[in-house]
Amino acid sequence: MPDYLHPGAYIEEIPGGPRPIEGVAMSTAAFIGETRRGPVGEPVLIRKFDDFVKQFGAIESETDVMGLALQAFYLNGGEAACICRLAASTSTASNSSTAILGEGTGTNPVLSVMASTPGSWGNDLRFKIIKPDSDSPTFSLSVGELVDGEYEEREIFEALSMNTGSERYVISVVNGDSEFVQLTDEVTKTDYCEASVVGTSVTLASVMNYLNDSNNDRSLTINLNGMGFRRVTLPDNPVIDVDSGGIPSGAAISSAIEDAIASAFAIDPATISVSRDSNRFTIATTLGAGVADSGTEILLHDSEMLGALGITSDTATIVRGVTKVIPQQMPGTSPVAGVGIMLEGGDEAPPDVGHYISFYENILCDYPDVSILVLPGASWDGGPGQAKVEVSISHCEKMKNRIVIVDPPGGTELTNQAEVFALGLPTSSYAALYYPWVNLFNPLYHPDKASNPGKTVTIAPSAIAAGVWSRIDRDRGVWKAPAGVETRLAGAVSLEFQVDTQAQSQLNPVGVNCIRKLPGLGSLFWGARTLATVANPEWRYIPVRRTAIYIEESINRGIQWAVFEPNDHPLWSSLRTTIDAFMQGLFRKGAFQGNSARDAYFVRCGLGDTMTSSDIAVGQVIVLVGFAPLKPAEFVILRIQQKVGEVR
DSSP: OOOOOSSSOOOOOOOOSOOOOOOOOOOEEEEEEOOSSSOBSOOEEESSHHHHHHHHOOOOSTTOHHHHHHHHHHHTTOOOEEEEEOOOTTOBBOEESSOEEBSTTOOOEEEEEEESSSBGGGGGEEEEEEOSSTTOSEEEEEEEEEETTEEEEEEEEEEEESOTTSTTBHHHHHHHHOSSEEEEEOSOGGGGOOOOOOOSOOOHHHHHHHHTOTTSOOEEEEEETTSOEEEEEOOSSOOOOBOTTSOBOOHHHHHHHHHHHHHHHTOOGGGEEEEEOSSOEEEEEOOOTTOOOOOEEEEESOHHHHHHHTOSTTTOOOOSSOEEEEOOOOBOOOSSTTTOEEEEOOBOOOOOHHHHHHHHHHTGGGOTTEEEEEOTTOOSSSSHHHHHHHHHHHHHHHHOSOEEEEOOOTTOOOOSHHHHHHHTOOOOTTEEEEESOEEEEOTTOOTTOSSOOOSEEEEOSHHHHHHHHHHHHHHTOTTSOSOSGGGOOTTEEEESSOOOHHHHHHHGGGTEEEEEEETTTEEEEOOOBOTTTTTOGGGOBHHHHHHHHHHHHHHHHHTGGGTTSOOSHHHHHHHHHHHHHHHHHHHHTTOBOSSSHHHHEEEEOOBTTTBOHHHHHTTOOOOEEEEOBOOOOOOOOOOOOOOOOOOO
């Protein structure tokens, strides 16, 4: 409240009515399991199949259950999907067996290349180092694959630098932008120092010994005052001046360095000053009046040579401007220029039930927008897949805001209740099961290929169901049963097993949602029950459970403002008004039974109604919300009576 301290007009903003509650999204499906590549244990939100291909790889075989499931999901109306790749910790990423070597006579590696994520997919990758010329301090990195014996480029990064201060520093650029590889710097970490400190004493004898060895590289790459990097080669065996006492003065070496730099940059040697004190050489420039010194950058090709001269990361000297000593070696040219350097050693180990448990407890629980779980490759098969389904159902029951779509075992025909009971299916309202598996067009089939897979591929129905749920949610709402003539399966060629009326009369009562192929209608979902059909008939239907989740989650997120508000009549009234407005909106959309709002829902909150004094004393506000859910018309009964004419 403002303080009214002086006469005048005061403006105050006051709430105009109940705070609106927005309905939560109910169509985000988490696909959990194995993929060819991609980040492990990190949900990645995608909105179209091309996004999946870009990050997790294209479908390359009929065993790619995740890729086939995602394709079916989007084909049948799916929108948002969280891809959750799981893999055992023993999985490894492909890497270069030989790290990129430094240029010149040195053999120390400067970079290692590794596939961006674990898995054998990276074993198909290759890379090349491309340099415009031998003296250039920049280079390009090409990443590709070997296709029919030929190198096929996938991405390229140009004008890369080994200078840690550069905007094109190779590690930063590649690791930030590459979809395929990550780089590791193999240079000793202390070599990154760009210091300006005085180091240890350098003897002229060490310089002479180095320069007199014909096996040593005598070149530097220098950027002198922003003139660009150029190769500077020192002379062999320079003459050493000695004083009257026979002690080397170093003047000849300083002069030789000056001449070499001047020659490389085609400038007057008088503008270069190389001096030596007791423990270092200093490169300085003499410029005209008003000309700024932008500093001298030195790329070390051979750290031993620079050490002999005393110009190292520990002895760089600021003269005028900044002198940067960059001791990283430059990568050499790709040793296999035609097909590049191969990555190898990548491997993936499948996740076990423990990885699913850890993922649910530590990661997926923090993603409240996920409302559907799909487990490609894990069916109720009595083995490891079933254990993964069981922990997934436990996760859903704990979270109470999502449902897992369970797949029956492939190749198993169900015709009666005895066969269903033999499977030992769970009885949970947070799980639903569809039967049978579906034959879709095989995306790998091509009529012109000599060796072709089959025209169709059989996949589990859960991904298709998730897509249909998403489509019905968007078109009709979560309260509409995802079954009936609106649920025609896109891309379905046939069903693994045919379900007739007699079989469905056995399967439907025990919670098996049948997929049927009906004349003139195609393949349809012809059931909308949860697996709680027998154990908990109140939550028998999928739309009832999902409508309850929708209401609970929407109200929960929409009344967070009430926390720590004074627990009294104004708060209770505001909560009733806010929630009633939300429920009234759903009623108008046809989400509830009843001809009037009174028949469809109620919202209660107050002392003596939903709360006692003890509840208020411990800080509790209790709101009771009830609704009359719409239940699908499973049995449409026509009673026909013949009118018998009266005899007169």
